[in-house]
Amino acid sequence: xxxxxxxxxxxxxxxxxxxxxxxxxxxxxxxxxPLNPVTGESTQAWSxxxxxxxxxxxxxxxxxxxxxxxxxxxxxxxxxxxxPIIRGLDxxxxxxxxxxxxxxxxxxxxxxxxVPVDALLIDRIEVLRxxxxxxxxxxxxxxxxxxxxxxxxxxxxxxSSGGTLRSSYNSVNKGxxxxxxxxxxxxxxxxxxNGLSRDFSEYNSPLGKxxxxxxxxSNIGFGGSHIMENGYAGLSYSRYENTYGIPGEHAENKSxxxxxxxxxEARSEIEIINSEWLQSIEVNLGYGDYQHSEIGMEDGVxxxxxxxxxxxxxxxxxxxxxxxxxxxxGALGFHGYLDDFKIQGEESIFAGSSGTNPAISxxxxxxxxxxxxxxxxxxxxxxxxxxxxxxxxxxxxxxxADRDDSAWSASVGLAHELSEMWNISGNLNYSExxxxxxxxxxxxxxHATEGYEIGNPALNRETAVGVEVILRRTVGxxxxxxxxFYTEFKNYAFLEDTGVERDTEGNLEPVGGFPAGTExxxxxxxxxxxxxxxxxxxEIDWLVLENPGWSLLLSAYGDTVRAKNETxxxxxxxxxxxxxxxxFEIEQEKLNFGMDLKRTFKQDKISExxxxxxxxxxxxxxxxxxxxxxxxxxxxxxxxxxxxxxxVRGYNLTDELAKVHTSFLKDSAPLPGxxxxxxxxxxx
Numbered sequence: 001x002x003x004x005x006x007x008x009x010x011x012x013x014x015x016x017x018x019x020x021x022x023x024x025x026x027x028x029x030x031x032x033x034p035l036n037p038v039t040g041e042s043t044q045a046w047s048x049x050x051x052x053x054x055x056x057x058x059x060x061x062x063x064x065x066x067x068x069x070x071x072x073x074x075x076x077x078x079x080x081x082x083x084p085i086i087r088g089l090d091x092x093x094x095x096x097x098x099x100x101x102x103x104x105x106x107x108x109x110x111x112x113x114x115v116p117v118d119a120l121l122i123d124r125i126e127v128l129r130x131x132x133x134x135x136x137x138x139x140x141x142x143x144x145x146x147x148x149x150x151x152x153x154x155x156x157x158x159x160s161s162g163g164t165l166r167s168s169y170n171s172v173n174k175g176x177x178x179x180x181x182x183x184x185x186x187x188x189x190x191x192x193x194n195g196l197s198r199d200f201s202e203y204n205s206p207l208g209k210x211x212x213x214x215x216x217x218s219n220i221g222f223g224g225s226h227i228m229e230n231g232y233a234g235l236s237y238s239r240y241e242n243t244y245g246i247p248g249e250h251a252e253n254k255s256x257x258x259x260x261x262x263x264x265e266a267r268s269e270i271e272i273i274n275s276e277w278l279q280s281i282e283v284n285l286g287y288g289d290y291q292h293s294e295i296g297m298e299d300g301v302x303x304x305x306x307x308x309x310x311x312x313x314x315x316x317x318x319x320x321x322x323x324x325x326x327x328x329x330g331a332l333g334f335h336g337y338l339d340d341f342k343i344q345g346e347e348s349i350f351a352g353s354s355g356t357n358p359a360i361s362x363x364x365x366x367x368x369x370x371x372x373x374x375x376x377x378x379x380x381x382x383x384x385x386x387x388x389x390x391x392x393x394x395x396x397x398x399x400x401a402d403r404d405d406s407a408w409s410a411s412v413g414l415a416h417e418l419s420e421m422w423n424i425s426g427n428l429n430y431s432e433x434x435x436x437x438x439x440x441x442x443x444x445x446x447h448a449t450e451g452y453e454i455g456n457p458a459l460n461r462e463t464a465v466g467v468e469v470i471l472r473r474t475v476g477x478x479x480x481x482x483x484x485f486y487t488e489f490k491n492y493a494f495l496e497d498t499g500v501e502r503d504t505e506g507n508l509e510p511v512g513g514f515p516a517g518t519e520x521x522x523x524x525x526x527x528x529x530x531x532x533x534x535x536x537x538x539e540i541d542w543l544v545l546e547n548p549g550w551s552l553l554l555s556a557y558g559d560t561v562r563a564k565n566e567t568x569x570x571x572x573x574x575x576x577x578x579x580x581x582x583x584f585e586i587e588q589e590k591l592n593f594g595m596d597l598k599r600t601f602k603q604d605k606i607s608e609x610x611x612x613x614x615x616x617x618x619x620x621x622x623x624x625x626x627x628x629x630x631x632x633x634x635x636x637x638x639x640x641x642x643x644x645x646x647x648v649r650g651y652n653l654t655d656e657l658a659k660v661h662t663s664f665l666k667d668s669a670p671l672p673g674x675x676x677x678x679x680x681x682x683x684x
Contacts, residue, residue, distance in 0.1 A: 032100065032126040032146040033135075035322075035331060035375055035385070043385060043413030043427040045071065045470055045483040045537065047127040055681060056632055056649070058119045060198070060215075062096065062145060065119045068598065070537040070559045071129060071483070073576035076663040076671070077448070079173065079203055080215040080244035081114040083107055085662055086129055087485065088533055088561045088575045089142030092436045097136070097146040099265060102337070104288025104314045108139075109349075109438055111664055112448035113310075116240045116261040116290065117147050118219055120166060120179045120196050124148040129468075129485075134387045135333070135371060138407050138433035141464055151223040152234035152267050153192060157185030165644075168679025172651070172672045173213070175200030191224035202245075205673045206657040212251035213669065215244030223265070231280070233268035246296075247669040249450060254304075255296035262289040282320040289313050294347070308345035314338060330374035335391070337367040341437075347504075349444040349453060350437075352399075354506030356454050357443040360399040367393050381417040386410075393434050400441060407432035407461055421476050426469040435459040439493050439526045445504040449664050452502040452521040453495065459528055463490045480540035485533075492531035494565075494572065495524040497619075522619075531572060535561035550588040555596070557581050562605070570608040573620050574662045577603035593633035601625050603661040623661035628671075629653045637682070644682030651675045 030046055047069045049057065059065045063074030063082025073085045086094055091108045096115055107113045119125075129143045136144050161184035169176055179196030199216040202209050223236030239262050246255040266285040272278045290312040295304050320333040342362035343350060352359030369391030376384050390408045397403075413427035442455035466487035473479050500523040501509040514520055537559045545552040560578035564571060583596030604622035634647040652658065655674040659666040 030126060030128070031124075031148065032097075032128055032144060035329065035373060043415050043425045043468075043470075045129045045468065045481070045485070047072070048124070049126075050124040054122075054125065055647075060119070060200075062115055062117060062119060062125075062147065066125065066127065066145070068557075068581065069127065070539045070557045071535070071561070072127065073662055074660065075111050076660040076669075077111040077665055078210070078213050078244070078247045078669050079200070079672070080213075080217075080242065081107075081112050083111075083115060084127070084145050085576060086127070086143035086145075087535060088563045088572070090662070092139055092439075093142035093433065095136045095140035095144050097144060098263070098286075099148055099151065099267065100146060100284050100318065101265065101286030101316050102288070102314065104263065104286070104290050104312055104316075105261065106290070106292070106310045106312060106341075108436075110446065110448045112246055112257065113292070114242055114244065114257070114259065116242065116259060116263075118179075118196060118198065118217060118240070119147075120177055120198070121164075121181055121194055121219075122147050122149045129483075134373065134389050134409050134411050134429070134431075137335070137337075137367065137369060137389070137391055138409070138431065138462075139436075141431045141433045141462070149194075151192065151194070151221055151236040151238065152232075152265060153183065153185065153190035153223065153225040153227075154232055154234075154269070155190065156187055156227045157183050157190040157192075158187045161185070162684050165682045165684070166679070168647075168677050170200070170675055170677045172675030173200040173203035179219075185227075188227055189224060190227055191222065193222040195220040203672045204675075205670050206655055207670060210247050210669050212245035212254055212256075213247040215242070217242040217244075228270075230273060231268065231270035233270075234266070236265045238263045246448075248665045249668065250296060250447065252300045253296040253298065255294070257292050257294055259292035260290075263287070277323050277325050278321060279324055280322040282322065283318075284320075285315070285317040287315050294345075306345060307347040308343055311340075311342050311344065313340045327376055328374045329376075330372065333371045333373075335367075335369040335371065337365075339363075339365045339367070341365075347445065347447070349442045349446055350399075351444040351506075353444050353504075354452075354454065354502065354508075355443075356506075357441045357457065358400045359443075360397050360437070360441055362398040363395060363437055365393060365395045367391060383415045384413070385415075386412040395437065397437075397441075403440075405434045405461065407434050421473055423472045423474065424470070425472070426467070429464075429466050429468075431464045431466075433462040433464075435462065435493055442526070443506065445506075445521055449524075450521060451495070451497075451524045452504075452506065454523065454525045456493075456526040456528075459493055459526060460491045462493055462528070464488065477543040477546075478540065480538070482539075483537045485535060487533045489531040489533070491528040492565075492572075493526055493528050496527045498523045498525055529565050529567035531563065531565055531567075533561060533563045535559065550586060553585045553587070553594075555583045555585070565607075568608065571605045573607035575603070575605065577601050577623065577625075577661055590636040591633070592635075593631070595629065595631040598628045598630075599625065600628070600658070623659050623666060626656050626658040627654070628656060628658055642682060642684035644680065644684075646680050647678070649677045649679075651677070 061082040066072045066084045067074040074082045076082045107115045126146045163182035167178040177198040181194040183192040197218045202213045219240045221238030225232045225234030242259040264287040268283045271280045293309045316337045350360040371389035373387035388410045392406045395403045409431040411429035415425035440455045442453040446453045468485040470483045472481040501520045539557045542554045558580040563575045578601045581598035585594035602625040606620045631650045634645045637644045658671040
């Protein structure tokens with residue numbers, strides 16, 4: 001592994017040394033960060049997907065869409081459910097947002113729960129790593145994924161009505177998708193309407209057809225804004241429905257999830273003109289009403305039964321006062337989140353089946369926070385920033401004692417211009433995360449991971465101290481960034497196998513074993529430990545040739561992360577393996593094409609408890625290396641005043657057996673085999 005990165009650094013240095021011509025890129029603003037810095041001034045590592053870059057990686061899920069970004073992998077519980085994993089951290093440590101407000105789902109509680117967001121019609125995805133908890137809370141201790149769909153217009157559409165159409169077909173699962181956005185308006189009012197539909201069958205892999213991996217989903221939404229000289233104020237509504245099968249061990253029962261989510265948003269940004277210190281006010285409010293039912297047969301025999309139904313209703317709001325006081329430019333914010341959550345049915349992880357923890361039928365929570373972020377120009381080339389956040393979480397349980405906890409976070413950062421081409425930045429951050437209810441009070445069978453999970457009410461708040469250094473080059477024919485990070489955790493909460501077996505009712509295995517036909521599950525208990533995460537991420541683009549009518553762009557990226565259980569002197573479970581990728585793209589006036597090759601290395605640094613698993617196939621084992629070869633081509637179209645493109649994309653062209661190490665279904669549901677996607681994208 002060291003040899004690969006050494007060669008990569010040497011070749012990169014040679015490229016930099018040959019740079020002669022300087023080309024300056026357009027400034028890219030990070031909308032998810034409170035002060036909206038341009039990318040070269042941010043003290044955090046970031047990823048922004050929009051435009052052509054987003055067009056070429058759109059997939060069924062957010063996890064798949066982001067899986068090739070440096071530092072980001074995916075959980076991949078089949079083609080319908082996959083969350084992003086950032087620097088080895090996932091679930092309750094990664095906050096997924098839609099237009100800056102939570103997604104109001106339960107995807108963080110289990111790998112088989114999908115995020116109610118479809119990537120087909122979104123406009124932009126921003127990923128912040130590291131100290132993002134300052135704005136978004138302890139549940140973002142590992143990072144933030146913000147999906148931006150422009151459902152609320154921020155500018156006038158007067159005289160520019162039109163729309164976007166996207167559609168494609170994929171050979172690997174006979175999958176069709178189609179979506180459209182229409183927009184229009186006057187000088188004072190702008191509005192948009194959108195809709196999409198997706199339908200696919202079981203997908204093919206080098207192991208054959210993956211049973212029960214089909215799905216269908218739809219979304220419809222609309223929004224409008226009142227456009228003013230100094231800002232806007234708008235509302236939007238969307239309804240998302242998703243029905244998908246659960247592959248793996250429950251395929252024989254044709255287990256499926258039926259999901260629906262209603263979402264309202266209100267957002268406004270007003271520039272304050274006649275104030276000496278207040279620059280603008282931003283208000284963001286969201287309401288979500290979510291539910292999904294888990295349905296299947298028993299032992300492959302009809303009828304279908306609803307085993308459990310998850311219900312979540314929430315309101316989240318944020319008010320940010322952008323200000324300028326003397327040399328300080330900053331943001332003072334107030335954040336609130338009201339949440340009502342319950343699980344109905346016999347298969348609840350809060351059933352209290354073993355008697356270890358009390359049975360909980362519902363949870364009402366209130367999260368209130370205040371944060372302050374300030375930046376200061378030290379000199380012409382150096383900028384400093386810092387901030388602090390305090391939050392309180394009050395939880396009322398039906399069946400257990402109420403809890404009232406608080407946490408705080410802080411960060412400081414520096415960004416320094418080394419030259420007109422080079423920038424170096426870094427940050428030091430401290431974050432606290434309060435344990436989730438599932439980590440405290442779980443006591444039930446969790447069939448997605450085939451385990452019996454038991455929470456630990458004695459868990460303390462999780463704390464993290466991290467440092468990050470980023471070297472960037474945003475000007476010239478060669479651009480990119482290199483990021484190194486190191487984070488130490490105290491009271492890091494994780495599930496640990498105990499070596500004990502229980503049945504689905506929570507009963508311990510008796511002497512002599514369970515009776516024949518009993519479903520046995522390995523017991524997993526939430527524990528805490530001292531832990532550390534560290535790693536490196538690299539991303540480089542090189543405009544090799546730029547001739548009249550065509551150009552050649554080379555790209556490369558790599559990442560590696562290690563995660564250690566310092567208390568036990570072992571590895572933490574299911575950490576993403578190291579990766580290295582290379583690609584090229586040739587751009588002509590109307591025809592673009594390219595290829596990329598990604599090598600995912602073997603992951604044998606597994607938890608010392610990897611040997612337990614009760615024979616259910618979900619114990620962590622070493623994962624072999626694999627290589628994925630992809631290609632794409634597109635041709636630009638012009639019809640009257642409308643522009644678009646037709647495209648063809650090839651995935652896994654060598655039909656490689658590729659297993660995702662972080663997936664609980666890596667052996668029964670690997671990544672899809674060779675496939676071809678053809679499609680159309682049109683703006684009119």
